[in-house]
Amino acid sequence: MKSLFGSLLVASVVALAGMTSAEAQTRIRIGGTGTPEGPDTKVIELFKSNMEKQLGNKVAVEIYPASQLGTWSEMVEQVKGGVLECMYESVGDLGSYNPVSNIEGVAYLYRDEDHFFRIWRGPVGKAIIASIAKDSGFQIVGPGFRGFRQFLVKRPVDRLADLQGMKIRVPGIPAYVTSISALGVNPTSIAFEETYAALQQGVVDGLEQPLVAIRDQRFYEVADHLVITNHMAETMAFICNAPWYAKLDAPVRAAFEKAADDSADWYRKYTDENSQKIIDELKAHGVKVHTPNLAEFAERAATAKHDPSLDPIIAQFRTVK
Numbered sequence: 001m002k003s004l005f006g007s008l009l010v011a012s013v014v015a016l017a018g019m020t021s022a023e024a025q026t027r028i029r030i031g032g033t034g035t036p037e038g039p040d041t042k043v044i045e046l047f048k049s050n051m052e053k054q055l056g057n058k059v060a061v062e063i064y065p066a067s068q069l070g071t072w073s074e075m076v077e078q079v080k081g082g083v084l085e086c087m088y089e090s091v092g093d094l095g096s097y098n099p100v101s102n103i104e105g106v107a108y109l110y111r112d113e114d115h116f117f118r119i120w121r122g123p124v125g126k127a128i129i130a131s132i133a134k135d136s137g138f139q140i141v142g143p144g145f146r147g148f149r150q151f152l153v154k155r156p157v158d159r160l161a162d163l164q165g166m167k168i169r170v171p172g173i174p175a176y177v178t179s180i181s182a183l184g185v186n187p188t189s190i191a192f193e194e195t196y197a198a199l200q201q202g203v204v205d206g207l208e209q210p211l212v213a214i215r216d217q218r219f220y221e222v223a224d225h226l227v228i229t230n231h232m233a234e235t236m237a238f239i240c241n242a243p244w245y246a247k248l249d250a251p252v253r254a255a256f257e258k259a260a261d262d263s264a265d266w267y268r269k270y271t272d273e274n275s276q277k278i279i280d281e282l283k284a285h286g287v288k289v290h291t292p293n294l295a296e297f298a299e300r301a302a303t304a305k306h307d308p309s310l311d312p313i314i315a316q317f318r319t320v321k
Contacts, residue, residue: 026058028086030085030238031069031070031078032065033067033089035065035217040236041065044088047088051255059252071191071193073093075089079138080138082241085241090236091140092175099310102173102310103175105179109233113233119317128313133242138242139239141245142238142264145234145267147210147233147275149234151227151229153227156288158290160183160184160300163227166185167205168180169188169190169199170208172189182300188204196217199222224288225290228291231297236267238256
């Protein structure tokens with residue numbers, strides 16, 4: 001349940017937004033969990049700049065990074081209820097609201113990032129986005145590649161056997177839990193904002209996150225073995241209240257889509273240019289990097305028993321060349 005503080009904060013944001021954007025025809029508030037200086041927040045800032053260049057004072061975009069509006073789960077509730085227009089987070093955050101969104105948590109689904117974009121910007125991805133909007137009330141705009149997810153643990157992992165039985169923090173999303181369980185570890189759902197403390201206190205033995213989150217959230221301070229597994233691709237997007245989005249004027253929707261896609265293109269370039277740099281930074285902080293044979297990881301992941309409703313979607317994704 002959302003805290004009283006969170007409720008009061010949201011209420012104050014709503015009131016403040018009403019005053020600061022009274023002159024604008026369209027007000028868009030966007031929440032996020034990224035650090036103020038991190039790339040997640042940069043994406044939202046670029047979106048804001050792009051929208052204002054296209055529409056001028058016809059739009060007011062207000063951004064609230066660093067969990068100012070609550071945890072990611074609280075923001076999902078706010079977007080669902082229409083209290084918040086949009087958030088910039090992982091598509092997988094919607095897994096508890098719509099089974100289709102659990103596609104985010106299926107391991108070894110994408111061959112590479114080109115395959116990722118051919119799916120999400122092609123007919124298969126657009127059909128999935130339409131299905132989520134229709135069935136759950138969330139509109140996904142501008143799917144972007146945040147990089148592949150890796151394991152960060154407290155002891156060496158040079159093969160799949162070394163990972164067995166470890167308690168690994170995962171999002172409380174069904175497909176993530178199923179996929180990680182299939183690898184022989186003990187998935188433990190802990191709020192993202194509580195993960196650092198959980199690692200520090202030994203509640204969990206590790207986590208799985210994209211490189212950028214491992215660095216920006218300083219998780220390397222409490223776990224020092226990075227295992228390059230590339231087990232899932234992080235699909236970031238603007239997640240909006242679908243009824244609100246549908247009511248936007250056509251020019252505003254067109255500008256929104258362009259700004260979101262442009263931001264996704266920036267994130268892809270950022271990921272490509274910085275992944276090895278981030279690994280080097282982590283090494284400089286004392287992190288040991290392990291590169292196990294991924295064939296056994298993929299083989300074990302294929303035994304995961306996901307919600308049957310995902311089977312045809314998985315098949316569609318894998319047929320995209």
